[in-house]
Amino acid sequence: MPEQVVAYLDIQPAGTYVDMTVGSGGHARLILQASAPTGQLIAIDRDAQALEMARQQLAEFGQRVKFFQRRFSELPDVLAEAGVEQVNGILIDTGISMDQMLDLERGFSSRSRSSLDMRMDRRQKLTAYDVVNRYSQQQLYRVLRLTGREREARKVASRIVSFREGSGPIRTTAQLGELIAATVAKRDWGKHRNPAARYLMAIRVEVNDEIDELRRGLQVAVEALQPAQGRLVVLTWAGHEHGLVRRELRRLQHPCTCPPALPCRCGKQPLIELVVDKPLSPSEAEVRRNPSSHSCRLHVAQALGTTKQSGYKQAIEGDRQMGYDI
Numbered sequence: 001m002p003e004q005v006v007a008y009l010d011i012q013p014a015g016t017y018v019d020m021t022v023g024s025g026g027h028a029r030l031i032l033q034a035s036a037p038t039g040q041l042i043a044i045d046r047d048a049q050a051l052e053m054a055r056q057q058l059a060e061f062g063q064r065v066k067f068f069q070r071r072f073s074e075l076p077d078v079l080a081e082a083g084v085e086q087v088n089g090i091l092i093d094t095g096i097s098m099d100q101m102l103d104l105e106r107g108f109s110s111r112s113r114s115s116l117d118m119r120m121d122r123r124q125k126l127t128a129y130d131v132v133n134r135y136s137q138q139q140l141y142r143v144l145r146l147t148g149r150e151r152e153a154r155k156v157a158s159r160i161v162s163f164r165e166g167s168g169p170i171r172t173t174a175q176l177g178e179l180i181a182a183t184v185a186k187r188d189w190g191k192h193r194n195p196a197a198r199y200l201m202a203i204r205v206e207v208n209d210e211i212d213e214l215r216r217g218l219q220v221a222v223e224a225l226q227p228a229q230g231r232l233v234v235l236t237w238a239g240h241e242h243g244l245v246r247r248e249l250r251r252l253q254h255p256c257t258c259p260p261a262l263p264c265r266c267g268k269q270p271l272i273e274l275v276v277d278k279p280l281s282p283s284e285a286e287v288r289r290n291p292s293s294h295s296c297r298l299h300v301a302q303a304l305g306t307t308k309q310s311g312y313k314q315a316i317e318g319d320r321q322m323g324y325d326i
Contacts, residue, residue, distance in 0.1 A: 001296060001298050004298055005030070005091060005233055008231060008233050008275065009089040010229075010231050011089065012039075013038065014038045017039065017042070017091070018042045019044065019091050020090060021045060021091075021094070022044060022045045022050065022067075023047075024053045024097065025054040028065065029057065040066075042082055042084065042087070043066065044067075044068050046071055047069075051067055066082055069121070071213055072092070073216035075220045079224060086226045087225065088226055089225075090231075090232050090233070092234045094235060094237060095241065106118070106119075107172070107173045110173055110194055110196055111174060112172060112174055116176060117129070118173070119207060127207060128207050129169070129170075131143065131207060136161075137157050140161065143203060144202050144203075145202075146205060149198075159183045160179065173200065176200070176203075177194065178196075181195045181196045205240070214241065218232075218245065219252070225302075225303035227305045228303065230302065231302050234249075236296070252270070253270055253272050270304055271304060272303055272304060273301065273304060275302050276298070280300075282294065
């Protein structure tokens with residue numbers, strides 16, 4: 001949904017923008033073009049390979065773009081390093097890129113027979129191999145229930161443990177995918193649907209701490225926006241991402257935790273308002289052009305004109321007003 005991303009970011013010439021998942025630089029290029037001639041872009045990605053690709057793709061924009069290999073939650077450090085306090089717009093594109101999926105050496109794809117890795121940032125220690133071969137059955141179940149199929153997740157966790165105890169470690173994503181598919185496959189699976197895909201995604205989410213990073217990323221992104229004008233655009237691709245982003249944005253829009261019938265005592269002020277109340281879906285024409293976009297949802301929020309306070313500061317102030325010992 002590139003056109004909608006640019007439109008809802010409401011890009012201004014000479015503005016400063018952040019692409020928190022720059023990938024190969026597709027959205028970044030559109031932002032830089034729309035903010036010409038002097039707009040600035042801060043390009044962030046956890047993946048060193050993706051960042052290097054973006055450097056090459058965006059080289060023509062010179063000093064207008066700065067690159068950082070960081071996580072979502074590290075945005076405040078990035079802005080401090082870049083000498084920026086607040087920005088006009090931020091884009092977060094969740095999940096995994098097609099470039100990462102097609103690189104079989106990375107182990108994201110069920111066709112990968114080279115490694116069971118799945119790390120977006122190869123500097124980190126935890127890999128999918130560690131999750132699959134060292135987590136207990138209960139820990140694996142906790143990871144796999146992200147699929148929403150709790151009974152089936154228990155079965156898959158049990159099968160993984162029994163296999164590794166009897167046959168040794170599971171070493172590749174393809175081997176893991178085949179084991180999971182044999183455990184859960186049903187007659188009504190479509191011929192183009194991999195029954196292991198949702199479980200491989202759950203393991204990838206665990207390896208990269210994607211849920212907590214996305215939650216933290218939304219908070220720090222909202223706090224970095226220019227009051228009364230800064231826009232946040234988020235693209236989500238899976239059910240757990242859709243729900244998490246909706247909940248977090250609504251919490252940032254209505255942060256008060258006081259009983260509805262009583263006056264507010266917590267002191268927590270709204271930081272955003274939702275620009276689109278319901279996440280947007282791609283058009284039928286776009287899905288025909290790009291079938292993988294069918295699950296994409298676009299969320300948009302705008303910073304309010306109130307004085308910004310971080311969630312932590314708001315919580316402290318609320319506790320102080322309530323008379324709690326802090």
